[in-house]
Amino acid sequence: MAIQVREIGSFHIGGGQVTLSGLPRRSLVLTRGMPARDFSGDGDFESGQMYAQYVRLEVPRAKYPLLMWHGGGMTGATWETKPDGAPGWQSWFLNAGHDVFVSDAVERGRAGWSRFPEIYPGEPHFRSKIESWGLFRFGPPGSYETRTGHPDGLFPLEHFDQFSKQVVPRWACNDALTQAAYDAYVQKVGPCVVMTHSQSGQFGFNAALRAPDLVRAVVTLEPSGAPDPRTADVVALRSVPHLAVLGDHIDSFWQDIIARLRHYFEAIRTAGGVADVIDLPALGIRGNSHFPMMDRNSDQVAALVQDWMARQGLMR
Amino acid sequence: MAIQVREIGSFHIGGGQVTLSGLPRRSLVLTRGMPARDFSGDGDFESGQMYAQYVRLEVPRAKYPLLMWHGGGMTGATWETKPDGAPGWQSWFLNAGHDVFVSDAVERGRAGWSRFPEIYPGEPHFRSKIESWGLFRFGPPGSYETRTGHPDGLFPLEHFDQFSKQVVPRWACNDALTQAAYDAYVQKVGPCVVMTHSQSGQFGFNAALRAPDLVRAVVTLEPSGAPDPRTADVVALRSVPHLAVLGDHIDSFWQDIIARLRHYFEAIRTAGGVADVIDLPALGIRGNSHFPMMDRNSDQVAALVQDWMARQGLMR
Numbered sequence: 001m002a003i004q005v006r007e008i009g010s011f012h013i014g015g016g017q018v019t020l021s022g023l024p025r026r027s028l029v030l031t032r033g034m035p036a037r038d039f040s041g042d043g044d045f046e047s048g049q050m051y052a053q054y055v056r057l058e059v060p061r062a063k064y065p066l067l068m069w070h071g072g073g074m075t076g077a078t079w080e081t082k083p084d085g086a087p088g089w090q091s092w093f094l095n096a097g098h099d100v101f102v103s104d105a106v107e108r109g110r111a112g113w114s115r116f117p118e119i120y121p122g123e124p125h126f127r128s129k130i131e132s133w134g135l136f137r138f139g140p141p142g143s144y145e146t147r148t149g150h151p152d153g154l155f156p157l158e159h160f161d162q163f164s165k166q167v168v169p170r171w172a173c174n175d176a177l178t179q180a181a182y183d184a185y186v187q188k189v190g191p192c193v194v195m196t197h198s199q200s201g202q203f204g205f206n207a208a209l210r211a212p213d214l215v216r217a218v219v220t221l222e223p224s225g226a227p228d229p230r231t232a233d234v235v236a237l238r239s240v241p242h243l244a245v246l247g248d249h250i251d252s253f254w255q256d257i258i259a260r261l262r263h264y265f266e267a268i269r270t271a272g273g274v275a276d277v278i279d280l281p282a283l284g285i286r287g288n289s290h291f292p293m294m295d296r297n298s299d300q301v302a303a304l305v306q307d308w309m310a311r312q313g314l315m316r
Numbered sequence: 317m318a319i320q321v322r323e324i325g326s327f328h329i330g331g332g333q334v335t336l337s338g339l340p341r342r343s344l345v346l347t348r349g350m351p352a353r354d355f356s357g358d359g360d361f362e363s364g365q366m367y368a369q370y371v372r373l374e375v376p377r378a379k380y381p382l383l384m385w386h387g388g389g390m391t392g393a394t395w396e397t398k399p400d401g402a403p404g405w406q407s408w409f410l411n412a413g414h415d416v417f418v419s420d421a422v423e424r425g426r427a428g429w430s431r432f433p434e435i436y437p438g439e440p441h442f443r444s445k446i447e448s449w450g451l452f453r454f455g456p457p458g459s460y461e462t463r464t465g466h467p468d469g470l471f472p473l474e475h476f477d478q479f480s481k482q483v484v485p486r487w488a489c490n491d492a493l494t495q496a497a498y499d500a501y502v503q504k505v506g507p508c509v510v511m512t513h514s515q516s517g518q519f520g521f522n523a524a525l526r527a528p529d530l531v532r533a534v535v536t537l538e539p540s541g542a543p544d545p546r547t548a549d550v551v552a553l554r555s556v557p558h559l560a561v562l563g564d565h566i567d568s569f570w571q572d573i574i575a576r577l578r579h580y581f582e583a584i585r586t587a588g589g590v591a592d593v594i595d596l597p598a599l600g601i602r603g604n605s606h607f608p609m610m611d612r613n614s615d616q617v618a619a620l621v622q623d624w625m626a627r628q629g630l631m632r
Contacts, residue, residue: 002320002374008407009397012481017445028441028488030388031515031541034573043444049481051393058318072346075426077367081325091324109426110391112484115442125344126431128359129333165328165365168428172344199347225347257350 003094004058013188014106014181015048020118047119050181051076051110052103052189055090061097061316062309064191064216068093068102069182071198072224073127073170075109076102078197082294083159083166089293092302097315101189105200106178107171116171124169129160132167136290137249150249152287154295163294179203186211193314195219195305198290201226205242205264212236217314219243219305222290226260229267241274241312245301247288248281254290274312278304319410320374329504330422330497331364334435363435366497367392367426368419368505371406377413377632378625380507380532384409384418385498387514388540389443389486391425392418394513398610399475399482405511405609408618413631417505421516422494423487432487440485445476448483452606453565466565468603470611479610495519502527509630511535511621514606517542521558521580528552533630535559535621538606542576545583557590557628561617563604564597570606590628594620 023041030037053076054065068090070078079090079102094100104111107120114120127135130144138157139149149157182203186192194215196204201223208215209232217240244261265275280288283304285297292301309315339357346353369392370381384406386394395406395418410416420427423436430436443451446460454473455465465473498519502508510531512520517539524531525548533556560577581591596604599620601613608617625631 002322003324004318005321006318007403008319008371008410009403010393011397011401012393012478015481017477026439026441030441030486030488031518031573032491033518033541033544033576039441039447040444041442043446045442045444046477046480046483053396055324075428077326077328077426080369081327085327087323087325094324104426110393110420110482110484112391112481115485123342125342125346125355126357126361128356128361130359131355161333161362162328164362165331165428166426167362168426169431170346172346175348202347202349225349228349257347260349 005055006058007056008054010051010053012049012051012111014050014184015046017044018047018114018119019044020115023118045114047114048106048177048181049111050103050106050185052101052185054099054101055094056099057094057097060099062099063314063316064193065099065101065189066093067185067189067192067194068100069194069196069200069204070105070108071200073167075104075166075168077109077166079293082156082298083163084156089298089302092299096306103185106181107174108168120171120173122171122173124171126169127167129164132164137247137251137254138289150287153289154287154297155289155291156296179206182207183210186214190214191216193217193219193309196223197221197293198224208237208240209233212240215240217241217309217312219245219309221245221292222247222254223261224257226264229264232264234267234271234273237268238271238273242268243276243278243305243308245278245292245305246280247290247292248286276308278308321371322374323372324370326367326369328365328367328427330366330500331362333360334363334430335360336431336434339434361430363430364422364493364497365427366419366422366501368417368501370415370417371410372415373410373413376415378415379630379632380509381415381417381505382409382509382511383501383505384416385510385512385516385520386421386424387516389483391420391482391484393425393482395609398472398614399479400472405614405618408615412622419501422497423490424484436487436489438487438489440487442485443483445480448480453563453567453570454605466603469605470603470613471605471607472610472612495522498523499526502530506530507532509533509535509625512539513537513609514540524553524556525549528556531556533557533625533628535561535625537561537608538563538570539577540573542580545580548580550583550587550589553584554587554589558584559592559594559621559624561594561608561621562596563606563608564602592624594624
């Protein structure tokens with residue numbers, strides 16, 4: 001059935017002008033066959049912005065736009081067509097009646113990135129395939145070389161190279177810039193539901209703490225960190241329901257992270273808020289990776305999230 | 317009126333695995349509050365891929381999908397919402413009945429980019445605001461500092477900083493990789509119309525020469541180069557109509573480029589093909605910049621292109 005779309009558009013938000021001087025000039029041929037030209041490294045540049053693309057429905061059934069925030073070393077492509085070619089969560093949640101916004105954080109994708117070390121203080125990190133394989137729990141230790149995953153694994157490993165084409169360089173020094181852009185993004189969009197994954201988990205939690213009037217709910221897939229409840233004003237989150245979704249084959253690295261998450265969620269509940277966890281293996285759903293939105297059962301997991309959102313009164 | 321959308325999706329295409337070794341290890345904190353971890357610079361990486369996003373209509377009125385290719389230092393955002401917030405050509409041509417594909421070339425946007433100098437042989441170029449201002453003919457020489465444009469200029473200069481947020485780093489050494497990915501993209505999509513801008517002009521001309529059975533027409537906005545007709549098989553283009561659109565305030569830099577374009581187009585016509593030029597000032601439409609799809613009269617220019625496409629039999 002056709003999706004009735006009112007508007008497709010995009011914008012950049014956040015950041016500002018940075019001026020560089022004292023850099024060398026370079027001679028470059030920018031178009032083959034044309035003469036070389038002399039370019040200055042100096043000048044004014046925009047830096048610190050992020051990118052967001054939206055699809056607004058003619059008649060949304062959700063009360064608020066759904067903002068999808070990708071994880072580390074990734075872009076908004078995370079939420080689009082899956083590496084196996086099947087529809088991803090952007091499509092699923094559009095069909096479920098949400099206006100869907102898919103963004104690229106500062107330094108990623110269409111957000112662009114800035115000169116280092118002049119603007120970003122450090123060098124980028126390029127995630128190798130073996131690092132993805134282990135970090136995202138696509139297979140047990142030592143299985144990258146043979147490309148054999150967990151026997152019950154749901155990530156479509158025959159499309160692992162296609163997945164790897166989505167991976168982009170990232171920095172480890174831009175958290176403050178990234179948070180500032182996400183905060184400006186929430187201010188621009190207004191009342192919204194924020195859905196995060198992995199690295200963006202922290203940015204989403206912080207965005208809710210800074211704008212609990214605008215962030216009406218937080219859904220997070222395996223966030224890679226959580227605020228310290230001793231310093232976070234969790235009382236402000238009493239009207240901001242939180243949901244975390246956890247996959248299978250949790251190893252010691254992720255166990256530590258999830259312990260922090262559970263600690264944070266407990267503090268929200270103690271303050272009178274809603275902070276639920278969908279622990280997929282505990283529900284008998286085995287084999288999800290760190291990317292449940294790309295796993296073979298992504299529709300099933302999406303439906304669990306949608307049910308939770310409906311129960312929180314987020315649908316019309 | 318709502319756009320009836322059959323499918324929104326995306327994919328990466330082209331490139332392949334590159335393996336690096338001998339790089340140093342680094343210790344990084346990837347999520348604030350978590351311990352530092354030790355990362356290898358070595359490993360297998362995907363490189364050379366590009367990214368494409370598509371919006372397919374329930375009932376397209378165009379015979380073929382329209383592939384929009386951005387220029388140098390830009391991403392697919394070129395074609396989306398304009399810097400002034402008004403709808404861009406992605407929306408315009410969707411409303412005109414085309415399935416629209418918007419892509420990010422190799423090294424740009426969601427395509428990702430690769431380590432240099434290990435994979436890309438050179439350093440990236442960061443385009444400054446003053447360079448954009450002059451190259452894109454937003455104002456006469458010396459006018460960047462005062463931000464005063466041409467008296468009749470149609471680029472919304474009050475949104476020049478917003479435009480500058482779209483600018484991303486580029487390399488000057490990746491033409492072969494980029495062309496290979498575009499060629500693979502055309503093979504994947506099948507029969508299509510290619511719309512190019514500036515740097516992508518050359519890639520589009522070459523794509524048509526390599527796949528004249530699939531590229532059913534080429535529309536190019538101020539291409540920054542054109543093939544040499546002495547070596548290009550223009551006879552193969554007899555069934556591939558070409559259209560170029562030229563803006564105003566052409567300076568000597570662009571004059572040289574346009575002379576090459578006209579030479580190439582003349583060869584196509586001599587071979588029996590269609591190669592038309594919409595020279596906007598010659599039609600009495602004054603003040604367009606290098607970015608007619610972002611100028612205030614972008615709808616007017618789009619309508620001229622659409623009329624040409626209809627006359628070429630590209631609509632149902």
